[in-house]
Amino acid sequence: MSTTALPSRPWPQFMLGMRAFVPLAISIAAYGIVWGVLAGQRGMSVLEVALMSGAVFAGASQFVALDMWEPGNLPILSIVVTTAIVNLRFLLMSGTLYPLLAPLPRSRSLLVVAGVSDEQWALTMGEMREGRGSIAFLLGTTLACWLSWFISTIGGRLAGSLIDDPTKYGFDFAFTATFLALLLGMWKGRIDIVPWAVAALSAIAAARLIEGNWYIIIGGLAGSFAGAVVETMKERRDVA
Amino acid sequence: MSLEAFLTIIGMAAVTYAIRASGLLLANRLPTTGFAAAWMRHIPGAVLAALVAPAIATGGVAETIAAAVVALAFLVTRNLFVAMVGGVLAVYLARTFIGL
Numbered sequence A: 001m002s003t004t005a006l007p008s009r010p011w012p013q014f015m016l017g018m019r020a021f022v023p024l025a026i027s028i029a030a031y032g033i034v035w036g037v038l039a040g041q042r043g044m045s046v047l048e049v050a051l052m053s054g055a056v057f058a059g060a061s062q063f064v065a066l067d068m069w070e071p072g073n074l075p076i077l078s079i080v081v082t083t084a085i086v087n088l089r090f091l092l093m094s095g096t097l098y099p100l101l102a103p104l105p106r107s108r109s110l111l112v113v114a115g116v117s118d119e120q121w122a123l124t125m126g127e128m129r130e131g132r133g134s135i136a137f138l139l140g141t142t143l144a145c146w147l148s149w150f151i152s153t154i155g156g157r158l159a160g161s162l163i164d165d166p167t168k169y170g171f172d173f174a175f176t177a178t179f180l181a182l183l184l185g186m187w188k189g190r191i192d193i194v195p196w197a198v199a200a201l202s203a204i205a206a207a208r209l210i211e212g213n214w215y216i217i218i219g220g221l222a223g224s225f226a227g228a229v230v231e232t233m234k235e236r237r238d239v240a
Numbered sequence B: 001m002s003l004e005a006f007l008t009i010i011g012m013a014a015v016t017y018a019i020r021a022s023g024l025l026l027a028n029r030l031p032t033t034g035f036a037a038a039w040m041r042h043i044p045g046a047v048l049a050a051l052v053a054p055a056i057a058t059g060g061v062a063e064t065i066a067a068a069v070v071a072l073a074f075l076v077t078r079n080l081f082v083a084m085v086g087g088v089l090a091v092y093l094a095r096t097f098i099g100l
Helices: A010-020 A022-041 A046-055 A059-067 A076-086 A089-096 A106-115 A118-129 A135-162 A171-185 A190-209 A214-239 B003-027 B034-058 B061-077 B080-098
Strands: none
Touching: A010 A022, A010 A118, A010 A135, A022 A046, A022 A059, A022 A118, A022 A135, A022 A171, A022 B080, A046 A059, A046 A135, A046 B003, A059 A076, A059 B003, A076 B003, A089 A118, A089 A214, A089 B003, A089 B034, A106 A135, A106 B003, A118 A135, A118 A171, A118 B034, A171 B034, A171 B061, A171 B080, A190 A214, A190 B034, A214 B034, B034 B061, B061 B080
């Protein structure tokens, strides 16, 4: 990437966001193909796949919805309620993007958060923690994320029976691998040990005890609360 | 597309957007300094740890080996793509040739 370009300019920032997203887009595409293949097996049409990936744009909830998808006898309310539960974590993610979006008029920022998803949020938060990150960067990651999910799910649906069992190729591990590497990239020092350990342990416990995707929001809230406690205690010690 | 499929997908999209928008609107009313701000700062890492930990904990030997490969690859190269491909390859090789 060019270091001579002014990084504060919107267009270079947008392109920077797009480029930074490429490794994640590959991981998303691997998952999108898997989802598209499964959607075909559940009897979803190409148009339905396109509408769902384009308008819902939330992988985890789309996987859960597939599980409940029965053409001719769709449990509409159950699918919508389950989707809300699986996607509750976006509440935290949109909230943490607020400092970045605060300068925008409300109507604009409400448009920007329509693209909030795990990967583009994680990447942009990583930038914000480094003191970088901008609205244009966020929009670049959003477009890259949306395109990779939209195209790969339709591609998977069209490829259909060519991939019989995607898990045997190891693609199912792409997300865990990506999230793990993203997490390691966020390491700021020993202050992160307690919140990450509390998040991991409470998420593992919650995943065993509670059905669904609650473990993500439970682990995230518990771990970050523990981090705030540790940080506040450290500040008091430093002052005293 | 059937009407029921259309309504289901529109319902999913509406509820998901409502959550994304609410996060932004609620953040407006939250304090920006002190404990709450520290809490917010720690959310990204904690959510990522919460996403990853159960997947690794409930995985088999292949996933554990692959997670170690991802960590090593990332710490050495600092490259997300290398780490991801390394992990997928490791899990594939472990499942195929070692049968873990």
